[in-house]
Amino acid sequence: MNVLIIEDEKPAARRLQRMLANLGISKTILLHSVKESIEWFLNNEHPNLILLDIQLSDGLSFEIFDQVTINSAIIFTTAYDEYALRAFKLNSIDYLLKPIDDEELEAAIQKYQNQATPVNTLHMDFKEIRKLLNQPAEPTYKRRFTVKVGQHLKIIAVQDIECFYSENKGTYLHTKNGRNYLLDVTLDALEGQLNPQNFFRINRKFYVHLDAIKDIISYTNSRLQLKLNSYQEAEVIVARDRVKSFKEWLG
Numbered sequence: 001m002n003v004l005i006i007e008d009e010k011p012a013a014r015r016l017q018r019m020l021a022n023l024g025i026s027k028t029i030l031l032h033s034v035k036e037s038i039e040w041f042l043n044n045e046h047p048n049l050i051l052l053d054i055q056l057s058d059g060l061s062f063e064i065f066d067q068v069t070i071n072s073a074i075i076f077t078t079a080y081d082e083y084a085l086r087a088f089k090l091n092s093i094d095y096l097l098k099p100i101d102d103e104e105l106e107a108a109i110q111k112y113q114n115q116a117t118p119v120n121t122l123h124m125d126f127k128e129i130r131k132l133l134n135q136p137a138e139p140t141y142k143r144r145f146t147v148k149v150g151q152h153l154k155i156i157a158v159q160d161i162e163c164f165y166s167e168n169k170g171t172y173l174h175t176k177n178g179r180n181y182l183l184d185v186t187l188d189a190l191e192g193q194l195n196p197q198n199f200f201r202i203n204r205k206f207y208v209h210l211d212a213i214k215d216i217i218s219y220t221n222s223r224l225q226l227k228l229n230s231y232q233e234a235e236v237i238v239a240r241d242r243v244k245s246f247k248e249w250l251g
Contacts, residue, residue, distance in 0.1 A: 001113075002027045002047040006037050006064075007077065008057040012098070016051060016077075019105050034058045041068040049112055051096075054078045073115065075108050141195040145173060147181040156181065158198075162212035163231055164190060166205045176212070178230040200249045202226065203239040210250075 003025055007013035013030045020028055029047070031037045034056050041064065050072045052061050064070075076095040094108040145156050156175060163174045164187060171183045171190075190207060199207045208226060215227035224238040224246065238246050 001025055001049065002029075003049045003051060004029050004031065004047040004072070005051045006031045006056070006061055007051070007053045008032050008055075009053075016100065016105075019100070019102055020109075022102070023106055023109060025109070032056070034061060034063045037061070037064045038067045041070060046070055046072050048072060049109075050074045052076055073112055075112065142193045145181075145183065147173070147183065149181070154181070158194075162209055162228055163236070164194075164199075164207040165231075165234075167234075174231045174233075176230060180233075196249075200246060202242055202246060203237060206236055208236065 003020060005013050005016050005020075005028055007016065007030070010030075010032060013032065017028050017030060020026075029040075031040055035058060050070070052074050054061055054076055055078070077098060077100060078095065079098040094111050096104055096108055141158075143158055145158070145161070147154050147156060156173065160175050160177075161173050162176050164183075165172055165174065166187050171186055172180050173183060174180050187201070187205070187207065191201070194207060198210055200210070201207050208228065212228045212231070213226055214229050217225040217227065219225040219237060221240055222243060223240050224243055226236040226238065228236055
């Protein structure tokens with residue numbers, strides 16, 4: 001089996017070459033850039049398998065395939081998790097996250113050798129891959145919080161939280177069943193962790209969940225007062241400078 005390694009970091013490429021040798025694969029070729037790879041493919045017989053680093057020093061490795069038609073099987077290698085996962089959803093053989101370990105490499109090679117589909121029928125839509133890489137990764141939000149209750153830890157699902165609020169230099173979450181729990185983070189730190197479709201920061205002291213809002217009342221100075229389903233410890237007021245964006249959030 002002939003294997004081509006396209007990797008811009010030469011020490012990493014040589015390490016990968018040694019790892020393949022330990023698996024009994026001695027016919028390997030090293031290339032380090034988009035330009036070098038294009039020239040090589042135009043003048044040489046294509047290999048059975050390519051270990052392809054996604055980001056090379058002179059561009060994304062997919063640029064190679066704008067210039068050359070290749071039917072070799074491909075295993076992606078990358079240090080970037082989001083790249084790997086998106087590429088894996090396409091028709092590659094597999095992907096390897098750096099730093100690559102021996103067992104993962106061996107498993108990927110085994111997967112290639114067991115591939116029932118002939119190499120020349122594999123379809124690699126590199127334009128689609130490039131488009132995916134240029135899209136921002138889908139944000140991930142917290143699904144649960146862990147709070148301390150005495151000597152115990154309690155897990156609270158986000159969907160069971162009515163609001164977050166700050167009081168006496170502490171940050172608390174309030175659940176739908178009317179319980180309050182102290183958190184070890186600030187309200188500012190929650191920004192980016194809460195799904196903005198569900199939670200809105202109405203002022204510097206409160207985040208509220210959309211489903212927790214029972215009533216909305218006009219308040220002094222062009223503000224709004226919210227009545228929540230169970231939270232009653234203090235008035236819940238939408239700050240005047242946030243009323244417009246709050247109404248937009250309500251949809």
